[in-house]
Amino acid sequence: MALLSLNCISFSYGRTPVLKDISMDFEQGKIYCIVGKSGAGKTTLLSILSGLAVPDSGVILYNGKDIKDIDKYEYRSKYIGVIFQSFNLITKFTALENVVLSMDIAGVKGSQRDKKAKALELLKSVGLDEDEANRRVLKLSGGQQQRVAIARALSYDAQIILADEPTGNLDEETQNEIMEIFCTLARQGKCVILVSHSKRVADSCDECLTLSKIK
Amino acid sequence: MYIIKNALRCIGRSVGRNVLIGIIVLVIAVSSCIGLSIRQASVNARKETLEGLSITASLSYDRQALMQDFGGMNRGENGQPPEKNNGEFDRDSFKDMMGEMESLSLEEYETYASASTVKDFYYTLTAYLNGTDDFQAVSNSLSDTENTTQTENQNAGFPMGQGGMGKMGGGMAMNTGDFTLIGYSSDTAMTDFANGSAAIVEGAVFAEGTSDFDCIISEELATYNELCVGDEITLVNPFKEDEEYNLNVVGVYEKASEAGDMSSQFGFTMSDPANEIYLSYNALQSIADSSLGVSNEDNTSALRSSLNATYTFADVDAYEAFCEEVYTLGLDDNYTVSSSDISAFEQSLIPLETLSTMAFYFLLVILIIGAVILVVLNIFNIRERKYEIGVLTAMGMKKGKVALQFVTEIFLVTICAVILGIVIGGVSAVPVTNALLENQTTAQSQQSNRIAENFGRENSMGEMMAPPNMDNSGKQQVPQGGFMNRMPDMQSMTEYVTQINSAMNLTVVFQMLLIAVCLTLVSGAVSMLFVMRYEPLRILSNRD
Ligand SMILES: Nc1ncnc2c1ncn2[C@@H]1O[C@H](COP(=O)(O)OP(=O)(O)OP(=O)(O)O)[C@@H](O)[C@H]1O
Ligand SMILES: [Mg+2]
Numbered sequence: 175m176a177l178l179s180l181n182c183i184s185f186s187y188g189r190t191p192v193l194k195d196i197s198m199d200f201e202q203g204k205i206y207c208i209v210g211k212s213g214a215g216k217t218t219l220l221s222i223l224s225g226l227a228v229p230d231s232g233v234i235l236y237n238g239k240d241i242k243d244i245d246k247y248e249y250r251s252k253y254i255g256v257i258f259q260s261f262n263l264i265t266k267f268t269a270l271e272n273v274v275l276s277m278d279i280a281g282v283k284g285s286q287r288d289k290k291a292k293a294l295e296l297l298k299s300v301g302l303d304e305d306e307a308n309r310r311v312l313k314l315s316g317g318q319q320q321r322v323a324i325a326r327a328l329s330y331d332a333q334i335i336l337a338d339e340p341t342g343n344l345d346e347e348t349q350n351e352i353m354e355i356f357c358t359l360a361r362q363g364k365c366v367i368l369v370s371h372s373k374r375v376a377d378s379c380d381e382c383l384t385l386s387k388i389k
Numbered sequence: 390m391y392i393i394k395n396a397l398r399c400i401g402r403s404v405g406r407n408v409l410i411g412i413i414v415l416v417i418a419v420s421s422c423i424g425l426s427i428r429q430a431s432v433n434a435r436k437e438t439l440e441g442l443s444i445t446a447s448l449s450y451d452r453q454a455l456m457q458d459f460g461g462m463n464r465g466e467n468g469q470p471p472e473k474n475n476g477e478f479d480r481d482s483f484k485d486m487m488g489e490m491e492s493l494s495l496e497e498y499e500t501y502a503s504a505s506t507v508k509d510f511y512y513t514l515t516a517y518l519n520g521t522d523d524f525q526a527v528s529n530s531l532s533d534t535e536n537t538t539q540t541e542n543q544n545a546g547f548p549m550g551q552g553g554m555g556k557m558g559g560g561m562a563m564n565t566g567d568f569t570l571i572g573y574s575s576d577t578a579m580t581d582f583a584n585g586s587a588a589i590v591e592g593a594v595f596a597e598g599t600s601d602f603d604c605i606i607s608e609e610l611a612t613y614n615e616l617c618v619g620d621e622i623t624l625v626n627p628f629k630e631d632e633e634y635n636l637n638v639v640g641v642y643e644k645a646s647e648a649g650d651m652s653s654q655f656g657f658t659m660s661d662p663a664n665e666i667y668l669s670y671n672a673l674q675s676i677a678d679s680s681l682g683v684s685n686e687d688n689t690s691a692l693r694s695s696l697n698a699t700y701t702f703a704d705v706d707a708y709e710a711f712c713e714e715v716y717t718l719g720l721d722d723n724y725t726v727s728s729s730d731i732s733a734f735e736q737s738l739i740p741l742e743t744l745s746t747m748a749f750y751f752l753l754v755i756l757i758i759g760a761v762i763l764v765v766l767n768i769f770n771i772r773e774r775k776y777e778i779g780v781l782t783a784m785g786m787k788k789g790k791v792a793l794q795f796v797t798e799i800f801l802v803t804i805c806a807v808i809l810g811i812v813i814g815g816v817s818a819v820p821v822t823n824a825l826l827e828n829q830t831t832a833q834s835q836q837s838n839r840i841a842e843n844f845g846r847e848n849s850m851g852e853m854m855a856p857p858n859m860d861n862s863g864k865q866q867v868p869q870g871g872f873m874n875r876m877p878d879m880q881s882m883t884e885y886v887t888q889i890n891s892a893m894n895l896t897v898v899f900q901m902l903l904i905a906v907c908l909t910l911v912s913g914a915v916s917m918l919f920v921m922r923y924e925p926l927r928i929l930s931n932r933d
Contacts, residue, residue, distance in 0.1 A: 226783060226926040251785025262780045262929055266402040278391035279786045 175238055177202050177365045178223065178334060183232035185218060191388050192218045196232070198383050200334070205356055205366040207376045210385035216369040217259055219385065220336050223367065224256050225249050251280045255327030259338035259369075261319045265312045269297055269322040272311060273329050280330035296325040299355065301348060316343045324352060328359070335359060335366045341375060353378060392790055396797040410766060410799070411806040414908065417759035418810020419817070421904055424752035425897045426818035427825070430889040431738070431745035438734055438886075444702040445580075446711065446728040448493060448501065448720065493724070498698035504714045506707040511578035512698035514673045517566025518624040518634070526567035527613045527663040566627045569665045572673025574598070578699070579667070581644065592618035592640035600671040605640035609663035617641070622666075626680055628690040634676050636668065705731065740829040741886050744822070756904065763912040771795065771919045778920055779928030792920040796913035800905075807905040814901075815893040822889050830885045 176199035185193040192215040200206055208216050221227040222234065225246045234241045241249060250256075263272050273293035274286070282289060297307045300321040311319055320343045327335055335356070341349040353375065356366045360380075368375065376382055400407050495512065502510035520526050573579050576597050581587035591611075595603035604622070611617065616638055626632035644662055673694070680692035702708040712726045771778075774795075781791050 221926055221930075224783075226929075247782075247785045247787045249785070250783065256783070258783075258929070260929070262783060264777055264780055266777075267398065271398065275391070275395065276784055278394075279781075279784055 204380040207379035214385040255332035257337040414806035422814025424748040427748040506711040509701040514572040516694040572670040574670040603639040604636040604668040783925040792917040795916040
């Protein structure tokens, strides 16, 4: 059974329709790529998948359950890890604090010290050293912020990773490193859903969902 | 709890804003603390003073009502205030009115004393007698020459100082006489001796309740007439020169000179406390009785005496109960129960209580303005942090928890400022209150003086001593009774509560914490409202 499945999802911002009759199954251990032109509704679809936006029609099933019946806060904080296109980090906090905070919200067990150690390790794996980890997000570069967002999404061991152009601001080498992380996660049994304009990224994914603009 | 950790971190990351909020709360806290302390001081002062107060009360004819009746009647006739009636006060009809007012008899007084609330009851009888060539009143040379005016002046209702004499219906009878004889029913009636303002220096006080003609005289009087214990003095009825009474001097007393000295300066011989002769009630009553026995037919030559009874109470409640009970025991409605202790006590608290009332309104205004400022600041604060709220909720933090974090932040800042405010307020409350109280007391005294001036009296003693202008005397006489009743201690200057020692106590601290919680709730409610209204998608997708 699919971990997450979309059934005839339609969505519109007021009178402007964005998504129409989208159906798709997302399974464990696979990397999915959502592609489409700018403004096609990729970010909107991720918002629906993360429970932030409610579709006008259609059902989203998580583990066979309608996500309307799941506590949306629990769903957001524990089951999915989201890397927003615009990062959505708390800019007055340090990178480390952002990561630890998401662990706190998710209710990750363990002492603060353990959480900090785990967060540092994660930040290191996405290429941030301790100095950068303890710097306020505001003082990090765009690419560094993006990596903090990635580390944050991975920090609480979510089943599903939703990433909106996670490598958009990164150089090729770092892009590869990040993609390597996602591949590892998929191999561990997670479901990774990416949005990317990069053909290379799309090619390395298991399945693609192409969105097109509705006239 | 990560919420508290987050709250602390957020406070730390925006020090400027929180210091601003803190300063505002601090100002509110310090002023509230002082305001509450003033209120507390007022409550404390009332309680402490009441506890230590022995309450005495007396019954008096409601002269004010009588005066009003009288004034109204006169005005009805010619449409003019009584004193302007051809420039002459209608003294005769006034005296008629006064004559109708019967003084209460001892039996009546005793009936009322049977009220369950009365703790103790005593009475004094006052009479005025003249001296002889061998026994003369202490007087200063100035007043000697003006003997007639003195008498008139005395009728003008000057309080006669001691022993509650001021409360007897003075002024109704032409009380002439060099000496004031006061007969006491018991030792407790001799309040000056009981409270230490008078003491025996030679001999002893006459036996309690004795019918023997034993008396005690003042040291001045003894020196002036070269008398000592064991001597005999002779007094005569001022209305009938050949009616003589002999008293044995059994003791000489000394009185702490206080307000009494003032009246001696006024030149009223008999109101000079030195000319007060004390004896037992029974002795004086038998003198009065025998005088009545030998007087002429219409009793005009009989010795005038007036009875004055005092009831004591265990506490204010008992006094208040008595005020009602006494009428059920048959007291006429025209009589009122009054307690100089309570009115003096109330009077002494006026500045503090005025201050307390002002403090209350001040507190209200401060709290309202403070709360409005905090709410406005908080609205700006929360709008600024809209994005943060969006991020936190998008990450799955429950809105309730986000709101709780925001409220916690406000609470932590508020409580710190309030605690600092309690410390600063606690240190400054006493000096500030005392300084305010001093102003208030001055204002209060000035007001009393103005009232005195309204009554046609200048505040300076010199003016008061001026020989009374007959045209004016009626005017003086009329309001005097009521005025003095209300302000029993005017002459000796009311002792206002002008100092408080400590105002802070747990009640104030508790109230302050309550204020902190209320301020938090008020400004926190705004945060909650906003947090609950925000939808993360909207915030995150509509970034300005
Ligand atoms: N809050 C909103 N209100 C109204 N219209 C919106 C809103 N957010 C997005 N849209 C519109 O919906 C459409 C889809 O937007 P979306 O952000 O999903 O595009 P996208 O595929 O992610 O584009 P990009 O590749 O540039 O990120 C766009 O036309 C956009 O203008
Ligand atoms: Mg997008």
